[in-house]
Amino acid sequence: MTIGIVGMGLIGGSLARRLVDRGVKVVAWNHRPHPYAEAERAGIHCVPTLAALVEARPDVIVLCNPLKAMPAILVELKPLLDAAPDITLTDVGSVKGMVRDQVEEAGLGECYVGAHPMAGNELSGWTAANPTLYDDALWAITVTPDTDFNRFLAVARLIVDGVGNRVIVLDDDTHDKAAAMISHMPHVVATALINELTANPNRNIAAALAAGSWRDMTRVALTDPDRTRAMVEEDAANVEGLLRDMAARLNAVADLLHAERTAAAPSGAVDPHVAAMRRFFAEGQPFRDYKARQRAIAARGDGADDTSDDLAYEERLVDFAPEHWQADLLDSARRGEHIIALAGPHTVRVQLRSAL
Amino acid sequence: MTIGIVGMGLIGGSLARRLVDRGVKVVAWNHRPHPYAEAERAGIHCVPTLAALVEARPDVIVLCNPLKAMPAILVELKPLLDAAPDITLTDVGSVKGMVRDQVEEAGLGECYVGAHPMAGNELSGWTAANPTLYDDALWAITVTPDTDFNRFLAVARLIVDGVGNRVIVLDDDTHDKAAAMISHMPHVVATALINELTANPNRNIAAALAAGSWRDMTRVALTDPDRTRAMVEEDAANVEGLLRDMAARLNAVADLLHAERTAAAPSGAVDPHVAAMRRFFAEGQPFRDYKARQRAIAARGDGADDTSDDLAYEERLVDFAPEHWQADLLDSARRGEHIIALAGPHTVRVQLRSAL
Structure with a gap:
């Protein structure tokens, strides 16, 4: 397996370093060459142009560049990938519908499979890149009814075998709705909370009485408001609802x-x-129960003595039909199953990680 | 100074131990005598009845009992305090309007001053009592236009000189509105978030994609929902708005x-x-700026090198008029000033801790 990485910031740089650590051949390009010397020492083959990246014939190219650079990079990649039709294109963007629109506009829809790793921290750039960023991470792969099965497999192998991570298979809309639910919408709620406090005639008194609940619920409102606004606007219809x-x-x-x-x-x-x-106050009880079980399993992983089967993730094999693998794997994700291995031509091994 | 403590749970037990550590004479009563042996060894004089507590003639009695025990305890205290009119009564409840209603119903309004320490953790009971619970804590004292100035002074001395803490002076309504703003209302918002997820047809997918922002914003929704409901209903009108x-x-x-x-x-x-x-997204900027300044000051307190005056809490003397001390001290609280010393008959020393 050879993987091409476009953009060596926190996400792309960490991915490149992790793949190399796990024995995968990595070729990488960055819009500025400042990470190249250190990356080469880490075993990453750095190239000066996107053309050179494509010439290295990676199985998959992963777009880890900033969203705003996406249109220009796709335009440059189009003729290169037309001449190298075996290469599959994927990305790591956090709003999938918008990226697919850009990819299709560039005429690259046929070779594209979406991806989104649940990995990141408050840092950025190559200097922050760290292969442990992907420890125990889950990725979403997003597909359409037209997605080629072999291209899906190439991206799934990259994640499961290459990175050593878990995968769920979604369509773009399901992904973007879920991201709106657990991230984009709550960011607006946190912002509304600090706006409500700021507008309060007794805001100094209220701030003085604030404790842990207030601090936790408003933490995300303290991050860059322009970045939050852009994120919300990219997923506007879902956040609105x-x-x-x-x-x-x-x-x-x-x-x-x-x-x-x-x-x-x-x-x-x-x-x-x-x-x-x-x-x-009772409606959300399934989520409280789910969190309690997750905590118990995590505590066991941290070295607790209890080795009962109740405190392990259940594993099973899931078959899918070749003619509607997309729908079968989406159903699996809905049941809370995460793919941990490609077990056969039409079988995946899954772990029951979330089951609300 | 002699202080009487009613109820030796987390809050009352920690208060008793801290006062003893700081050289204040403490007499305490608990509805069950199980903490008495250990408390006596810690220097707390334990008594078998509320009558014995009053007979010890403390300057202030602090009600640290559960809210549901309040009516019965007030009924028992009424004749005892009628015979000991110099004793001032206070409490540590988190909703002040409701406690005052109960105190006035028991005919004890004249000797009462409200108080609420911003201290606590997820533990409970005497075994969890720890004097450090009050380290750097802020208390709200709540008063009415009828509150006797000398009774206010007795409670303020208990907090500032006895416990070594900061104080702001509020009326009950301002206190309960501020608590609704930074605690009671946000608890409902967090609960609504987990209800929204639980009702989501793709809840397992959304839960799988959840990261730090979701975890922080829903943490308080995982605590006992019956306790949260009771807290919200006690402050219903403010939370509703x-x-x-x-x-x-x-x-x-x-x-x-x-x-x-x-x-x-x-x-x-x-x-x-x-x-x-x-x-x-810009409206809440004053709160972001305030938090950044608080963090900088806290970092300096943690041993950072910067000793510039910009990174210290400003201190000043605030005079108040004997005929409207309540309003003058409420204005001080509104400016973000916290009382750290009783500096003269009508002067307090304040620290500018919150200034949004």
């Missing part, structure tokens, strides 16, 4: 608090508003 | 995201929706 859902949930609790104080309960009966409030 | 504000903020962003995608900007002009979105 979730914000309206959240607003409706908050108004519903406000209505219940109002009714509890003002509406008399029928004598002898449980106040229906109290019952509804209890339901609000 | 803030939830409606937050819902309006989230709907406003949803509207902007919709308009950015669908409304054409006048040619040559900046899209007004884009400008409004930028304002949303």
Whole structure:
């Protein structure tokens, strides 16, 4: 396996170093050559142009460049990849629908499979690159009904065999909706919280009384607001819907608090508003149970004595049909299964990691 | 100074131990005597009844019992305190309006001053009691226009001289509104987030993609939901208003995201929706700046070299008028000043800790 890396920042540089550490041949290009000397010493073959990268005939080229550089890089890659049709193109962007639109606009849709590693930290650049960034990471691979199965396999092998990570297979829309749910929308909520405090006439008093709950819930609002805004706007339709859902949930609790104080309960009966409030606080119980189980398994991994099967991730083999592998693997992801090995031509080994 | 403590759990036990460590005479009562042997060895004089506690003639009695025990304890204290009118009564409850209502219902309003220490952790009970729980803590003292100045002074001396902590002076309503802002309302928001995930058809996929931002924003939703519900219902009117504000903020962003995608900007002009979105992400900047300054000062306290005055808390003397000391000290709290010493009959020394 030979992998081509475009962009040697935190994500691309860490990926290149991890692949080399695991015995995979890596050829890399960066828009500026400053990481090249150190990268060469680490065993990464650095090349001066994208043409030279394609000439090295990697199985997969991974686009790890900034999103804003994407259109220009795709234009440059188009004639090169037309002359090298065996190379599969993937990327590591965090909003998949937008990247696919750009790839298709460049005429490269046929050779493209989307990918998004759940890896990163607050650092950036080659100097921060570290192969451990990918320890125990999950990647999403995104496909369409038209995605070529062999190109999917090339990217899956890169992740599972090359990087040693887990994979779930999604379509772009499912990925972007899920990212809106657990990241993009919550970033807006955190920002609204600090705006609400800033607008409060007694903001110094409230800030003085703030403790751990406030600190945790607003931490992401302290990061670069322009980057957050760009992220939200790239996934706008999904974030919009979730914000309206959240607003409706908050108004519903406000209505219940109002009714509890003002509406008399029928004598002898449980106040229906109290019952509804209890339901609000119970609705998320599956997530509390899921987190408790994840913590128990993580504690066992940290060297706790308990070796009962209850505290291990269940593994199983999942077959998929050649004619609708995309849908079968999406169903597997919906069940909370993560692919940990390509076990046969139409079989994957999965670990049940999330099961809410 | 002699202090009486009612209830020797985490908060009361830690307070008793800290006061003894700092040379203050402490007499304590607990509804069950199990902590008494260890407490006596720590220098805390334990008594078998509330009558014996009052007979010890403490300057201040601090109610550290659970809220649900409050009515019965107040009924028992009423005749005892009627016979000992010099004793001032205070408490450590986290919702001040409700405690004052209970105290006044018991006929003890005249001798009462409210208090709320910003101290605590996830533990409970005497075995978890630790004097360091109060290290660098801030207390709110809550007063009314009728509060006797000398009773306020007794509680302020207990906190500043006895415990060695900072104080801000508030009215009950300002306290409970601020607590709703930075704790009670955000707990509902965190709960709504996990409910939204639980209701998501792709919840296993979303949970698999979750990273640090999601974990931090939902941590408080994992704590006991019944305790959270009780806390929210005790401060219902304030939480209701803030939830409606937050819902309006989230709907406003949803509207902007919709308009950015669908409304054409006048040619040559900046899209007004884009400008409004930028304002949303800029509104909370004073809080970001405040947090950056707090972090810089904390880093200096941790032994960093920078000793410039920019990185110290400014101190000053604040005078207040004897006839409206409540309003003058509330204004000081609004400016972000924390009382660190009683500097004269009508003067306090303050530190500028929060200044958003």
